[in-house]
Amino acid sequence: MWIKAADRDGRRDRDRDRYISRHRDREGHLRSSRQDQDGDRKRGRDRGTGRGHDGGERDDRLETMAMAAREWEKELDAIAIKEQHLGSKKPRKRSIPKPSEKFRFSFDWDNTDDTSRNDAVQKQPHEAAPPPPLLLFGRGFLAGIDRRDQKMKAAAALKLNRPRRNGAVDEDYRDAADGDLYEASDMHVDRHWSDKALEEMTERDWRIFREDFSISYRGSGVPKPMRHWSKSKLGAKLLRAVDEAGYRKPSPIQMAAIPLGLQQQHDADVETGSGKTAAFALPLLSYVAGLPPITHENRHEGPYALVMVPTRELSEQIAEETARLARYLGVRVVPVFGGGSEKTIAEQSERIQKGCEVVVATPGRLLDLLERRYVVLNQCNYVVLDEADRMIDMGFEPQVASVLAVMPSSNLKPQNEDEELDEKKVYRTTFMFSATMPPAVERLARTYLRNPVVVTIGTPGKATELITQNVMMLKESEKMPQLHRLLRDLRDKTVIVFCNTKKTTDWCFNELKNAGFGVTALHGNLTQAERKASLDGFRNRRFNVLVASEVAAR
Structure with a gap:
């Protein structure tokens, strides 16, 4: 110092x-x-009076x-x-930091780093904190504080803060109630989706619904699945036909496909199970019912809807089922299939030329009628490709492509999904059903479907859970005796026995017929009348065993 x-x-x-x-x-x-x-x-210089002044x-x-x-x-x-x-502030020498200390945090603060100078609370402390008590020393008050004045100020502060505090508490209660309501609307863990109305279904409920029925989607613009027939937006006439046909509850494929068909959106279904015909027939009939009926003036433009199937048996079956569902609509359904004579071709073309709304055809015969100018598809804007993988396996891909190419391409939806659609224009709707999705089917879908929604029911290639499969490893000599035992155990139940070849089918038919079983046969060497008689007898329970080749697989 x-x-x-x-x-x-x-x-x-x-x-x-x-x-x-x-x-x-x-x-x-x-x-x-x-x-x-x-x-x-x-030296004699005279400066005058200015000398004294200077x-x-x-x-x-x-x-x-x-x-x-x-x-x-x-x-x-x-x-x-x-x-x-007081001391003095010595100027600090500027030191060059070491490279290792360049980014080290410095704890030395300067007065210029004080941020409280620009703080509004610090500038106006009377607004941030209550004023200090008024000190009145020497006026007879204890410690210079007027207790009455302090009580008055405390009461005023309490009166001011009570509404604020109560409002905050009420707001907390409202937030908690809103949170409980949100959780209750989103979860509803205490109620199953089957116990709720359609308006009460949440996204979680729909997700569980799809999982319960093994329904999965891939695509955009997917509508909600159909829970009940009454909620399907089908017309009253169609619902009446559905009830008379015995459809009590919709199957998974019907739940998923019918809303898409009613929305007229392109759909590719990979399905397993039952109810497929109604899944595409009901939206098709709903579309046709909204159009003017086919009359003498517009019958030359062709049908409104087309269903292509791989086999003639399937063509007749689907045409029959579609006609049954259309009984109250006045819609005409015509099956077209090959395997007949020129007379059969003439009959089929005549029925189409008289006027019909729906055609169910095999690709080969339909292409033949188109090339002969017996049929045109100028106003066909609803197409269903059933068993697409089967048609590809049977070599019908060129015929299917040729039929689709004949249809007008101006009614195809644009490739760009975001492009606005003309509300006055009718666009083509294409449904494709396939048990599997091989590359050829995917190629067909990419060519003729615009931004499709792919619906998968269950596991592709896997049999439905309603089917129990058992495999028996037997010698050739043990097969027929084992078949006899199985048929006797089943008694009067209907059974289909498949064989690899037509020759094996005839041999098995004769063996079972000689053993006393009610049996009929179905294979490619039979005429159309014989095939129809065999199928009708099997459906009507005149025969409980049908021995068939691969022709009956579909």
């Missing part, structure tokens, strides 16, 4: 000596100037400089006193 004081005194003495030396230099300069003037006077000015300047020196000395003394008692 003594060393610092000595340094300050020495620095102050040096500053004073420096100022005095400068003052002496000025006085010496003035003295030399005065001597020069005296010399001039001695000397007075120099004296005034000297006195002013002396006063300034005394003031400067006082300022130096004041600075020294401040440094001694």
